[in-house]
Amino acid sequence: MIELFGDATGNSIRAAIALEESGLTFEPRKVALARGEHRAAQYLQLNPTGRVPTLVDSDGPGGERLVLTQSNAIMLYIAEKSGTLLPSSAVERARALEWLFFFVTDVIAPNAQAFILSRDSTAAHGDAVRRLKERAFALYEHVDRRLAERPFLAGRVFTLADIAGYTITTASESELRWEALPHVRGWLERVGARPAVERGRRLFRSDA
Ligand SMILES: N[C@@H](CCC(=O)N[C@@H](CS)C(=O)NCC(=O)O)C(=O)O
Structure with missing residues (x-):
C-alpha cells in the first residue's frame, strides 16, 4: 500500500x-x-x-x-x-526533466525563499522578496514561447513538468502579467481541466 x-x-x-x-x-x-x-x-x-x-x-x-x-x-x-x-521518447523525456528542473529550481525555490522572508517579522526583507519574485516571474515569457507551439511543456504529453509548473503558477496567479502570457493561460486551463x-x-x- x-x-x-x-x-x-x-x-x-x-x-x-x-x-x-x-x-x-x-x-x-x-x-x-x-x-x-x-x-x-x-x-x-x-x-x-x-x-x-x-x-x-x-x-x-x-x-x-x-x-x-x-x-x-x-x-x-x-x-x-x-x-x-514521463514520455517514452528519449527527447521528450529529456525535455520533461529539463522543464521539471526549470520550475523546481528557477521558479519554485526562489518563491519559497520569498515566502519565508515575507513571514519573517524580525527584519524588513521587502526588497529581497520583490527581487526574488521578479527574477522568477520574468521567466514566464520564456514559458509562454515554449507553450506557443505545443500543448504541454515536454511536447505532446502531460508530464511531471506540467505538474510542477501548474502548482506554482496557480499559487502565483495574482502576481503574473497575464496580458503577455496567452499561451501560459491556455495551458493552465488545459491542465486544470484534467480530473486527476x-x-x-x-x-x-x-x-x-
Ligand atoms: N523540498 C521539500 C520542501 C518541503 C516543505 O518545505 N514543505 C513545507 C510545506 S509546503 C512544510 O512542511 N513546512 C512546514 C515547516 O517548515 O515547518 C519538498 O519539496 O518536499
Missing part, C-alpha cells in the same frame, strides 16, 4: 496530483501543519525534517518498505513505479 502524508500546500499537492494521474492506488494521510502535526514524534520518525510531503510504500522496490521525502523525488518515484508521467489534477488539488483541503 502507498500512503501519502501531506497538507494543502504546493509541495504536497505536486505529489498528490502525480499519484492521482498515475492511477496507483493510495491512501492520503493528512498532516495538519496548522495544528503542528508535522512536529509530532510519530511523524518525525517518518520525516525527521518535520516537513510535508512524505510517501510510504509498503511494497517498494524488492518488496521492501520505502519511506520517501522530497516532493520531486516522490513524483519521480511515482512516475517510474507506474510507467506514467482537480482531485490532487483538493486532496488535503479540509473542505474537500
Whole structure:
C-alpha cells in the first residue's frame, strides 16, 4: 500500500496530483501543519525534517518498505513505479526533466525563499522578496514561447513538468502579467481541466 502524508500546500499537492494521474492506488494521510502535526514524534520518525510531503510504500522496490521525502523525488518515484508521467521518447523525456528542473529550481525555490522572508517579522526583507519574485516571474515569457507551439511543456504529453509548473503558477496567479502570457493561460486551463489534477488539488483541503 502507498500512503501519502501531506497538507494543502504546493509541495504536497505536486505529489498528490502525480499519484492521482498515475492511477496507483493510495491512501492520503493528512498532516495538519496548522495544528503542528508535522512536529509530532510519530511523524518525525517518518520525516525527521518535520516537513510535508512524505510517501510510504509498503511494497517498494524488492518488496521492501520505502519511506520517501522530497516532493520531486516522490513524483519521480511515482512516475517510474507506474510507467506514467514521463514520455517514452528519449527527447521528450529529456525535455520533461529539463522543464521539471526549470520550475523546481528557477521558479519554485526562489518563491519559497520569498515566502519565508515575507513571514519573517524580525527584519524588513521587502526588497529581497520583490527581487526574488521578479527574477522568477520574468521567466514566464520564456514559458509562454515554449507553450506557443505545443500543448504541454515536454511536447505532446502531460508530464511531471506540467505538474510542477501548474502548482506554482496557480499559487502565483495574482502576481503574473497575464496580458503577455496567452499561451501560459491556455495551458493552465488545459491542465486544470484534467480530473486527476482537480482531485490532487483538493486532496488535503479540509473542505474537500
Ligand atoms: N523540498 C521539500 C520542501 C518541503 C516543505 O518545505 N514543505 C513545507 C510545506 S509546503 C512544510 O512542511 N513546512 C512546514 C515547516 O517548515 O515547518 C519538498 O519539496 O518536499
